[in-house]
Amino acid sequence: MSQIVRDTYLIFMRHLRPTLRNKVALVFGALQPLLYLLLFGPLLKDVFGGGGSWQVFVPGILIQLVLFGAGFAGFGLIADLRSGVVERLRVTPVSRVALLLGRVLRDTVVLAAQALLLVAAGVALGLRAPVGGVVVGLAFVVTLAVSIASLSYVLAMMTRTEDAFAPLLSTVTLPLMLLGGILLPMSMAPGWLDVLSRFTPFRYLVDATREAFQGHYATAAVGQGAAVALVLLVVSVTLGVRRFRRENA
Amino acid sequence: MIQARGLARTFPTKHGEVAAVRGVDLDVAPGEIVGFLGPNGAGKTTTLRMLTTLLAPTAGTATVAGHDLRADPAGVRRRIGYVAQTGGTDPATPVGEELELQARLYGVPGRAERIAKLCARLELDGLAARPSAALSGGQRRRLDIALGLVHRPPLVFLDEPTTGLDPQSRGNLWEHIRRLRDEDGTTVFLTTHYLDEADALCDRLLIIDRGRIVAEGTPDELKRRVSGDVVTLELGAGAERARAALEAHPAVREATADGGTVRLTVDNGDRELMGLVRALDAAGVELTSLRLARPTLDDVFLTVTGRSLREAA
Ligand SMILES: Nc1ncnc2c1ncn2[C@@H]1O[C@H](COP(=O)(O)OP(=O)(O)OP(=O)(O)O)[C@@H](O)[C@H]1O
Numbered sequence: 240m241s242q243i244v245r246d247t248y249l250i251f252m253r254h255l256r257p258t259l260r261n262k263v264a265l266v267f268g269a270l271q272p273l274l275y276l277l278l279f280g281p282l283l284k285d286v287f288g289g290g291g292s293w294q295v296f297v298p299g300i301l302i303q304l305v306l307f308g309a310g311f312a313g314f315g316l317i318a319d320l321r322s323g324v325v326e327r328l329r330v331t332p333v334s335r336v337a338l339l340l341g342r343v344l345r346d347t348v349v350l351a352a353q354a355l356l357l358v359a360a361g362v363a364l365g366l367r368a369p370v371g372g373v374v375v376g377l378a379f380v381v382t383l384a385v386s387i388a389s390l391s392y393v394l395a396m397m398t399r400t401e402d403a404f405a406p407l408l409s410t411v412t413l414p415l416m417l418l419g420g421i422l423l424p425m426s427m428a429p430g431w432l433d434v435l436s437r438f439t440p441f442r443y444l445v446d447a448t449r450e451a452f453q454g455h456y457a458t459a460a461v462g463q464g465a466a467v468a469l470v471l472l473v474v475s476v477t478l479g480v481r482r483f484r485r486e487n488a
Numbered sequence: 489m490i491q492a493r494g495l496a497r498t499f500p501t502k503h504g505e506v507a508a509v510r511g512v513d514l515d516v517a518p519g520e521i522v523g524f525l526g527p528n529g530a531g532k533t534t535t536l537r538m539l540t541t542l543l544a545p546t547a548g549t550a551t552v553a554g555h556d557l558r559a560d561p562a563g564v565r566r567r568i569g570y571v572a573q574t575g576g577t578d579p580a581t582p583v584g585e586e587l588e589l590q591a592r593l594y595g596v597p598g599r600a601e602r603i604a605k606l607c608a609r610l611e612l613d614g615l616a617a618r619p620s621a622a623l624s625g626g627q628r629r630r631l632d633i634a635l636g637l638v639h640r641p642p643l644v645f646l647d648e649p650t651t652g653l654d655p656q657s658r659g660n661l662w663e664h665i666r667r668l669r670d671e672d673g674t675t676v677f678l679t680t681h682y683l684d685e686a687d688a689l690c691d692r693l694l695i696i697d698r699g700r701i702v703a704e705g706t707p708d709e710l711k712r713r714v715s716g717d718v719v720t721l722e723l724g725a726g727a728e729r730a731r732a733a734l735e736a737h738p739a740v741r742e743a744t745a746d747g748g749t750v751r752l753t754v755d756n757g758d759r760e761l762m763g764l765v766r767a768l769d770a771a772g773v774e775l776t777s778l779r780l781a782r783p784t785l786d787d788v789f790l791t792v793t794g795r796s797l798r799e800a801a
């Protein structure tokens with residue numbers, strides 16, 4: 240057990256160091272959601288009327304950040320597969336689980352920092368949300384980041400080339416983003432679309448984060464969001480661990 | 489150090505199965521430098537990847553560094569080092585960080601000192617801050633090798649360690665590999681295409697072709713066993729008489745005469761040379777010149793597989 244913790248830390252630091260060397264990349268990673276905030280967010284003022292629009296929009300943007308940010312994590316693994324780094328590490332006694340968790344942890348830390356950046360930008364634009372709500376929202380962000388990054392690594396291990404991974408990724412993420420009601424809440428959707436969106440996990444996470452940002456914690460939406468987040472976490476990490484443990488991963 | 493029986497691996501591909509390794513038996517003793525020689529696609533890398541726990545064999549068993557490959561891969565990993573044919577460094581990561589991580593993952597005591605010593609031996613000093621993308625091909629290869637040796641493994645696998653090195657670096661690396669054996673008792677299992685490397689460096693050779701081991705022995709044994717030495721005699725006259733006289737000699741396996749030249753295939757040519765000359769003398773044949781040629785490993789390969797190693801590669 241202590242070996243897993245130690246190895247996870249070593250792998251985490253290996254992947255974090257390039258980010259620390261190049262902090263500008265951290266901001267650029269959040270540029271797309273930041274642009275949504277700046278250039279799309281203001282349009283929603285009229286839709287919802289007044290400052291409340293940010294409480295709806297910022298949570299959606301946070302989930303979008305995770306979906307794309309963590310979704311892309313697999314590209315880093317494919318580069319390491321190609322350069323031979325993955326095989327080199329797999330010949331060492333390093334814990335197989337740590338090879339996954341160290342990466343996932345690094346992705347999660349980076350996404351949490353970017354999420355904070357987006358919340359700060361939201362506040363500057365007029366977001367007013369209770370601190371407790373933001374903390375709960377960030378907890379959803381972190382859990383989701385772990386899940387999505389793990390799944391991204393599983394897909395990267397399976398496809399092994401950018402050419403196969405990239406189209407698969409966009410085929411999966413775009414419908415998930417749209418059906419999650421990330422830009423506008425699904426409560427505005429026609430009946431069939433609303434039903435369809437209930438089959439995707441992001442719907443529940445977006446709704447729960449929105450509730451939390453409005454200061455409502457003990458609601459069905461938050462409970463459902465938490466349940467979905469936990470199930471997704473367990474399933475994704477299990478899949479990831481199994482894949483990384485396979486002899487010929 | 490290594491015992492493998494019936495090791496085999498097939499890869500499923502779109503066009504049916506590729507049998508990369510078809511039942512390899514190996515025995516490597518501690519402290520040996522064993523060379524794995526064979527043309528492209530013979531199955532060298534696939535065999536190494538199986539022995540280093542990276543690839544599950546489709547059949548067969550192996551014990552590597554005292555641990556069963558299938559039952560205890562973690563035990564194998566702790567005791568081996570592996571340098572892959574294509575290397576294993578990240579282009580953006582500085583050399584020092586790569587070595588540091590590797591040493592930590594193996595729990596190397598006295599890390600800094602060990603890394604400094606290894607870098608000095610492999611001519612990598614002063615490069616710690618350089619990302620590996622900014623190294624020359626030879627420097628990068630030496631970094632790969634340093635990464636595989638940082639924990640002083642009792643058994644190392646080197647997949648074409650000297651490819652891409654200039655002659656001087658190659659010589660230095662051979663020297664380093666010999667020192668691993670002589671000073672640390674390290675067992676080295678390496679693959680190579682280079683006949684001179686196999687000849688100069690390896691205590692024993694295994695020749696693999698199309699997924700099977702087709703010959704094995706020390707370089708000298710192999711050359712002797714497979715082809716014998718070639719003795720060429722130039723004679724002013726009486727070539728046929730000389731051939732007849734020499735054919736009966738016990739060391740001569742084959743004798744052919746062509747004009748004024750007689751070609752003999754002889755066991756232990758260097759030791760038998762005097763006897764051959766005496767036999768000629770007794771037959772009263774005058775000798776103009778005499779040449780002894782040791783067969784090369786290429787001749788060995790030719791005899792065993794019917795193809796030249798260079799052609800096959
Ligand atoms: N992952 C794979 N999928 C399909 N076929 C493979 C795979 N890896 C190797 N092969 C095939 O197995 C055979 C043996 O390959 P291997 O890499 O072991 O050869 P090698 O002896 O190391 O050759 P080289 O000297 O070129 O490095 C080749 O025909 C190769 O194409």
Ligand SMILES: [Mg+2]
Nearest residue numbers: 532533534573
């Ligand atoms: Mg090879």
